[in-house]
Amino acid sequence: MTAPLHEPTAEAAPNAAEEAAVAGAEEAKQAVQGRSLGRIAWERLKRDKLALTGGIVVLVLIAIALLAPVITGLVGQDPETRHEDLIDPLFGTPTGSLGGISGDHLFGVEPVSGRDIFARIVYGAQISLLVGFLSAIVAVILGTVLGILAGFFGGWVDSFISRVMDGLLAFPQLLFIIALVSVMPNSMLGLEGTSVRVFVMILVIGFFGWPYVGRVVRGQTLSLREREYVEAARSLGAGRFYILFKELLPNLVAPIIVYTTMMIPTNILTEAALSFLGVGVKPPTASWGQMLSSAIDYYDSDPMYMVIPGVAIFITVLAFNLFGDGVRDALDPKGSR
Amino acid sequence: MTTQRTSGRRKQAMAAAAVVAALLTTAACGGGGNDNEGSKDGAAGFNAANNKVAQASLAKKGGTLKFAGAQDADSWDTTRGYYGFMWNFARYYSRQLVTNKTEPGAAGAEITPDLATSTAKISPDGKTYTYTLRDGITWEDGKPITSKDIKYGIERVWAQDVLSGGPVYLKDMLDPKGEYQGPYKDKSADKLGLKAIETPDDKTIVFKLPQANSDFEEVLALVSASPVRQDKDTKSKYGLRPFSSGPYKFESYDPGKSLTLVRNTEWKQDSDPVRKAYPDKITVNFFTNANDLDQRLIKGDFHLDINQTGMSPQGRTAALKQHKGNLDNPVSGYIRYAVFPQSVKPFDNIECRKAVIYGADHVSLQTARGGPVAGGDIGTNMLPPSVPGAEGQKYDPYELAGADKNGNVAKAKEALKACGQPNGFKTTIAVRNNKPAEVATAESLQASLKKVGITADIEQYDGSQTTGIIGSPANVKKKGFGIIIMGWGPDFPTVQGFGLPLWDSKYILDSGNSNYALINDKAIDGLFDSYVKELDDAKKTQIATDINHKVMEGGYYLPFVFEKFINWRSSDLANVYTTDGYSGMYDFINLGLKSPK
Numbered sequence: 058m059t060a061p062l063h064e065p066t067a068e069a070a071p072n073a074a075e076e077a078a079v080a081g082a083e084e085a086k087q088a089v090q091g092r093s094l095g096r097i098a099w100e101r102l103k104r105d106k107l108a109l110t111g112g113i114v115v116l117v118l119i120a121i122a123l124l125a126p127v128i129t130g131l132v133g134q135d136p137e138t139r140h141e142d143l144i145d146p147l148f149g150t151p152t153g154s155l156g157g158i159s160g161d162h163l164f165g166v167e168p169v170s171g172r173d174i175f176a177r178i179v180y181g182a183q184i185s186l187l188v189g190f191l192s193a194i195v196a197v198i199l200g201t202v203l204g205i206l207a208g209f210f211g212g213w214v215d216s217f218i219s220r221v222m223d224g225l226l227a228f229p230q231l232l233f234i235i236a237l238v239s240v241m242p243n244s245m246l247g248l249e250g251t252s253v254r255v256f257v258m259i260l261v262i263g264f265f266g267w268p269y270v271g272r273v274v275r276g277q278t279l280s281l282r283e284r285e286y287v288e289a290a291r292s293l294g295a296g297r298f299y300i301l302f303k304e305l306l307p308n309l310v311a312p313i314i315v316y317t318t319m320m321i322p323t324n325i326l327t328e329a330a331l332s333f334l335g336v337g338v339k340p341p342t343a344s345w346g347q348m349l350s351s352a353i354d355y356y357d358s359d360p361m362y363m364v365i366p367g368v369a370i371f372i373t374v375l376a377f378n379l380f381g382d383g384v385r386d387a388l389d390p391k392g393s394r
Numbered sequence: 395m396t397t398q399r400t401s402g403r404r405k406q407a408m409a410a411a412a413v414v415a416a417l418l419t420t421a422a423c424g425g426g427g428n429d430n431e432g433s434k435d436g437a438a439g440f441n442a443a444n445n446k447v448a449q450a451s452l453a454k455k456g457g458t459l460k461f462a463g464a465q466d467a468d469s470w471d472t473t474r475g476y477y478g479f480m481w482n483f484a485r486y487y488s489r490q491l492v493t494n495k496t497e498p499g500a501a502g503a504e505i506t507p508d509l510a511t512s513t514a515k516i517s518p519d520g521k522t523y524t525y526t527l528r529d530g531i532t533w534e535d536g537k538p539i540t541s542k543d544i545k546y547g548i549e550r551v552w553a554q555d556v557l558s559g560g561p562v563y564l565k566d567m568l569d570p571k572g573e574y575q576g577p578y579k580d581k582s583a584d585k586l587g588l589k590a591i592e593t594p595d596d597k598t599i600v601f602k603l604p605q606a607n608s609d610f611e612e613v614l615a616l617v618s619a620s621p622v623r624q625d626k627d628t629k630s631k632y633g634l635r636p637f638s639s640g641p642y643k644f645e646s647y648d649p650g651k652s653l654t655l656v657r658n659t660e661w662k663q664d665s666d667p668v669r670k671a672y673p674d675k676i677t678v679n680f681f682t683n684a685n686d687l688d689q690r691l692i693k694g695d696f697h698l699d700i701n702q703t704g705m706s707p708q709g710r711t712a713a714l715k716q717h718k719g720n721l722d723n724p725v726s727g728y729i730r731y732a733v734f735p736q737s738v739k740p741f742d743n744i745e746c747r748k749a750v751i752y753g754a755d756h757v758s759l760q761t762a763r764g765g766p767v768a769g770g771d772i773g774t775n776m777l778p779p780s781v782p783g784a785e786g787q788k789y790d791p792y793e794l795a796g797a798d799k800n801g802n803v804a805k806a807k808e809a810l811k812a813c814g815q816p817n818g819f820k821t822t823i824a825v826r827n828n829k830p831a832e833v834a835t836a837e838s839l840q841a842s843l844k845k846v847g848i849t850a851d852i853e854q855y856d857g858s859q860t861t862g863i864i865g866s867p868a869n870v871k872k873k874g875f876g877i878i879i880m881g882w883g884p885d886f887p888t889v890q891g892f893g894l895p896l897w898d899s900k901y902i903l904d905s906g907n908s909n910y911a912l913i914n915d916k917a918i919d920g921l922f923d924s925y926v927k928e929l930d931d932a933k934k935t936q937i938a939t940d941i942n943h944k945v946m947e948g949g950y951y952l953p954f955v956f957e958k959f960i961n962w963r964s965s966d967l968a969n970v971y972t973t974d975g976y977s978g979m980y981d982f983i984n985l986g987l988k989s990p991k
Contacts, residue, residue, distance in 0.1 A: 139841055141758055146765035148711045169762055169834050170841075239856070250851050335827050340837045340852050354830060357685075358711040 101387040108383015114376035122182040129176040132163060136180045136343045140171035148358060156361030164365050167348075168355050174362070177343035178369050184332075184344045185373060188258050189325040195263025197317050200270025205309065207271070208278025209301055219275070222268035230265040231330065237261060238336040251342040258331060262324050270316050274309055281305055311388040318381030322374040329370055345370050436965050436988065437719030443963055443970040443980065444722045445499035449988070453968035457990025459673040462696035464684045466650045471633030472620040473550040474559040478883070479702050481617050482976040485669070485983045486655055486676060487638040488620040491525050491544060491599070492611060494975030496668055496984050502973025503780065503887040505615050508668050509539060509639075513611065520606030520929050523614075527597045530665035534638040534658045539621050541599040542584070545591045547622035552576035552588070556630050561885055563613040567603060578629065585624060607926040608934060612886040641671035653678040672969070672986030685709060688962070692717060697964040697987075702979035704959035710768055713962060721960050722970075727780045727977035728883040728957040729773050730763055730832075732839060733910045734950060735878065737871040738821070745813035747949040748792075750877065753806035753846040754839055756794045759954045762834035768960050769831075772799060773953030775946050776896075780974040781887050782931075783938025786956070791946050794953065806846040818847025821876030824864055828857035832879050835954055839877070850877065865906045878910050881957070883977050889938035890925060897945055898922050911950035918944050 102108055121128060129135055143157050144150070149169045151157025156165030156174070164174035207218035234257075241257055248256055281287065282305065290304050331337040332346030340347075345366040352363035438448040467480035472488050475481060485493065493508040495501055507513055509531055514523040531539045550557055551564045553576035565572075568590040574580075580587045592600040603610060613619070626637035635644050642655035655676040663671070678700055681687040688709020690696055699705070704726075705713060713721055734741040734750065741747055756772050763769030774790035777783060787795050798805065810816055825836040833854060840850045853875065855863045864870055864878050884892035895901045899914040918941060925937045945951065959978060963970050968988045973981045 137841060139758060139838070141761050144761060146761060147714060147767055149707060149761065149765055149768070150711065170837060335854060339854075340833070341840060351830070354707045357708045 098384075098387040102383055105383045105386065107379050108386070111376040111379030111381075111383065114372065115380050118182055118373055118376065119186060121179055122186045125179045125183055128179050129173075132161075132175060134162065134173040134176040136172060136176040137341050138172065140166055140173070143171045144169060150355060150359045156359045156365075158361065165361055167351075168359050168362060172341075174348075174365055177348065178345070178365060180343040181345045181348065181366070181369070182373075184255065184338055184342065185325045185328055185370075188255060188262065188328040189321045189377075191259045192262035192266060192324045192327075193317050193320040195259060196266030196320060197270050197313060199263065199267035200316075201274050201306075201309065201313055203267065204271035204274025205278050205301060205305060208275040209282055209297075209305065211279075215275070218271070222271050225265060225268045228265065230261070231327070233265075234258070234261045234331060235334060235336050238331070251339045254336075254338055258328060258337065262327050266320055266324065269320070270313065273312050273316060277309055277312055278305055281308055315381065315385040315388060318377060318384050322377035322381070325370070325373055325377070437717065438963070438965075438970070439719045441722055442719075443498075444724045444972050447498050447969060447971040448963070449968040449970065451968075452988045453670075453672050453986025454988065454990050455672055455986075456674050457672075457987040458675040458677060459985060459987060460696045461676070461678040461698060461700040462687050462690060463678060463680050463700035464682070464687050465701055466680050467633075468559055469633035470636055470644075470647070470653075471557065471560075472547070472617045472622070472636060473553075473557045474633055475617065476560055478977050479700055479979065482702070482979055482982050483678075483700060484617040484620070484636075485640060486642045487636055487640045487644065487658075488617055489531070489539070489639045489666070490615060490617065490619050492615050493668055494615055494973065496670075496973075496981055498971035498973060498981075500780070500974050502971075502975040502981060504975075505611050506668060508666070509544070509621070514601075514614075516929070520608065520927065521603045523601040523603070523610060525599050527599070528665055530662050531639070532660045532662070532665075533623060533626075534643045534660055536660045537623075538596070539639055540596040541593040542586060542596065543621035543623050544599055544619075545586055545588065545593050546577060546624050546627075547620050548591065548618075549574075549577040549580075549586070549588050550622055550627070551618055553578050553629075557632075560618045561613075561616060563616070563885070564619060567605075567607050567610055567613060568601065570604060577624075577627075605926070606929075607890075608929050609886065609888050609890045609926065612888060612891065616886060641666065641669050642676060645675075650680055652680065668983070670969070670984045670986070672984070673990070688713070691962045691964070692720075694964065694966075697967050697985075698980060699962055700982075702959070702961055702976075704768065705962060707764070707768075709962075710960050714767075714960070720963050720965060722963055722972060722980075723767055723958055723960055724972040724978035725770065725779050726883065726957040726959050727778045727887065727974065728881050729776060729778055730770075730835070730881045730954040730957055731773065731776070731879075732823075732835075732952040732954070733878050733880060734952075735867070735870050735875060735910055736912045736950075737867060738874055738876040740813060740815055740819055741821075741876050743813045744949045745809045746815060746819070749806045749809035749813060749815075749846065750839075750843065750848065751792050751794075751949060751952045752798065752802050752809055753843050753848065754952055755801040755842040756799045756954075758800075758838045758842060759835050762838040763831050763955045763957070767958065770955035770958035771795070773955045775942055776893070776951050776953055777889065777938065777942040778884060778887075778892060779956050780978070781884055781889060781892055781938065783889055783935040783942065785939065785942075789939075789942070789946075791943075801842050801845070803846050810846065810848075818849065820849045820851070822851045822853050822874050823877040823879060824853050824855060824870075824873070824875035825879040826857035826860060827854035832881075836879050839879075839952075861906045864910060865908070866904065867902065867907055867912060868904070870910070880910065882908075887974055887977075888934070889941055890922065893941060893945070894922060897941065911948075913945070913948065913950055915944065915948060 143152055143166050145152050151166050153159055158165040162173050164178060166173055203218050207215040238254060238257055241253055245253055287300060287304055290300055328337060329346030332344040333350040337346055338344045348366035356363050442448040467475055468477050469475050472484055475484060489509050491508060491510045492505045492513055495504045495506045505513055509527055510525040511528050514525055516523055527541060533539060548564055551562060552574050556578060574588045577585045590602050621639055623637055634647055638658045641658055641661040643658040645654040645656045647653045657674055684706040685708045688705050692713055734747045736742050760769050760772050771787060772795040774787050774794045779786045790796055810818060823836045823839060825832050836852045840852055843850050882896060895908040897913050897918050899919050902909045902912055921937055921941045925934060928934050928937060966988050967985055969984055969986045970980055972978050
């Protein structure tokens with residue numbers, strides 16, 4: 058066993074002992090010896106009700122996004138069928154109360170077009186989560202690799218990567234994405250229309266997000282590489298890449314996971330903002346940000362149309378944030394904040 | 395263990411929650427606000443001023459007429475303005491040889507003498523127009539307006555390098571070869587070198603057209619034919635303070651914020667048969683937010699919207715529900731449509747164009763435009779109802795408002811077969827991103843075309859770049875814009891003023907093109923040629939009808955609606971009427987107040 062696993066366990070031991078004291082000292086002692094880092098973190102997470110709720114909501118959202126066609130099929134709706142018979146021709150708003158909420162249309166229908174809002178929210182979850190997750194993964198991969206290289210090798214590699222990170226952090230990314238998306242061709246790499254937009258959004262959001270991960274990873278690597286166990290590995294003749302990936306990387310997993318969960322909600326908001334500004338997905342694809350944007354014209358006459366996508370974004374971001382917080386607390390109980 | 399602590403991250407989440415909560419409350423409040431003020435005021439009633447005069451006898455002299463607007467004019471320089479509301483408003487401070495009649499509806503599009511004693515004496519070949527000026531016409535400093543001032547004002551249209559933006563019909567008609575360089579490059583001492591206009595004395599002005607054009611007098615009625623005095627011409631800065639020849643003069647102007655006109659004391663009522671000049675003062679305030687503006691109108695802070703392009707969806711709903719008597723619903727003269735550039739395959743084939751026309755759900759497109767009231771009647775052909783020769787919905791060659799108003803999939807599929815694309819095809823719809831109603835029509839068209847097998851991708855382009863993006867046929871072809879969503883209104887209410895740039899092959903330009911369909915039809919060109927030579931009104935009307943039929947038979951356009959607006963009229967306004975002369979706007983010049991203050 059290598060040293061890194063000792064340390065957190067040793068730190069965690071008093072904590073775990075305290076908590077388990079009620080259950081009995083004997084058991085506690087056994088538990089301390091028998092539990093891995095992951096298991097301890099899971100035990101802590103389980104006790105954090107807020108984080109757990111957040112996690113469950115996240116799982117439900119993922120399920121909704123994956124099962125969108127099934128769910129909308131069950132209620133007998135789809136996101137693109139227009140129900141113009143439900144629209145008041147004088148005002149362009151839905152005829153029923155609360156934006157046309159009924160047994161058929163659980164969240165009502167869109168003004169003007171009469172498309173089912175429930176179906177569009179469900180399909181909108183696909184876009185939000187897809188962009189949120191994939192761009193976070195892009196950022197984490199780039200950030201981890203470059204951060205670890207900068208921290209481990211130091212010297213000119215470090216200064217070069219650090220300056221690039223500084224540059225990117227100072228870059229007005231929203232403006233850049235708007236400019237980039239408007240000059241993007243309509244089809245590229247075999248993708249077309251909305252897929253191109255989603256692809257570009259994932260890449261660009263990810264690209265501008267990696268320095269946040271990169272800085273943390275670099276800092277962590279800087280402190281870890283001076284630890285005894287790394288020295289020991291080095292003196293035993295371990296290669297650089299062995300040290301990088303077998304010694305350092307496992308110890309970076311905790312901050313990386315924490316940053317990933319924190320980054321997803323930010324990315325979801327960025328996607329919503331881009332769609333709101335009209336450079337996100339293309340019609341008729343549903344997106345929460347685009348729904349909010351078109352709801353502006355009806356905030357007075359059909360407030361539900363604005364409330365529903367707003368609440369969807371709110372719940373999603375809140376759930377991810379609570380869950381992310383919980384994960385951070387569980388993995389790194391001494392973390393400063 | 396974590397529940398007691400509030401991390402920085404969680405604080406953010408709480409703050410976000412608070413923001414959303416606030417947002418929900420405002421939305422809820424907005425929905426419930428209701429003030430029942432509709433009953434006690436003296437509103438004339440729904441459509442009371444639409445093509446008829448409302449409460450003419452209640453107009454009193456004096457008071458401040460308050461306009462509000464979401465957009466300032468492109469320029470208040472009579473040569474440079476091109477917005478319809480600017481042309482309408484400019485009559486407050488400028489006079490022309492002839493102008494539109496101050497009468498409601500169709501009569502408002504007719505020509506009446508203003509600075510001239512009568513309409514033109516036209517030579518039999520239709521190439522010479524002679525006017526005599528009235529007595530007692532003066533500038534705001536008391537000096538008389540002479541024929542030379544009028545000539546100079548018209549010459550400014552030639553100075554497009556300095557005074558760009560306005561209509562150039564005068565230049566095209568008087569100097570089609572572009573020989574004159576404009577007054578600023580004029581070598582002659584008096585700067586009146588334009589040969590096509592003669593001023594034998596201060597009271598007489600003679601126009602000599604190289605080729606007859608039966609709409610010439612319509613063009614002279616545009617404000618771009620206003621007199622400008624040479625010693626007061628500040629060139630590109632003239633729009634900040636035009637020198638007045640009308641009943642009001644500029645007091646102050648802060649571009650994009652406010653404009654105030656006061657009485658021109660040198661203007662004499664007996665010299666002006668057109669303008670009544672009721673109020674003492676006219677103010678315009680500009681807002682950036684259309685919703686805010688509509689709320690202020692409803693509240694009574696302002697009398698009317700200077701832009702006259704209809705209320706926002708939000709304000710419209712509130713006004714229709716609570717203040718219907720303050721609204722008019724005129725036809726705007728605009729046609730909203732989709733056009734098929736023939737350079738983009740497969741729209742070179744008429745059958746493929748027809749497939750789109752048949753496949754579209756016209757009721758859905760109408761709903762997307764705002765419905766029958768705020769959007770307009772389903773458009774069935776390409777001549778606006780306010781233009782002589784128009785037949786309105788009576789001419790409906792594709793049954794757009796008739797049997798096939800919800801689209802006819804069978805006919806569309808037949809047309810696709812005839813086009814050689816039985817399985818449909820892919821194309822792109824180009825639409826301005828700053829026009830929500832246009833984007834809504836694009837989505838509607840996309841949905842109905844999907845049913846006939848045509849897959850349309852919607853490309854939203856920067857609306858401020860319209861001329862560069864869809865005005866360039868090369869770019870349209872490169873981007874593959876098979877369907878372009880646009881709207882068009884007449885500059886002056888004739889088939890020439892509406893359709894010449896859209897349908898004549900001479901107007902296919904490399905940039906700033908408006909003949910988006912790239913129509914190159916000898917028959918249509920020929921009809922326009924005979925139209926401009928024809929002096930008889932009845933025959934002109936017939937030619938206009940024929941042109942419209944030719945355009946529709948070519949299947950170049952899918953008309954959506956003959957557009958209608960919903961415009962706000964304050965209960966305090968009197969002598970209000972809409973006029974076809976200004977595309978269904980209220981005639982600003984003769985508005986009065988009931989209780990001046």
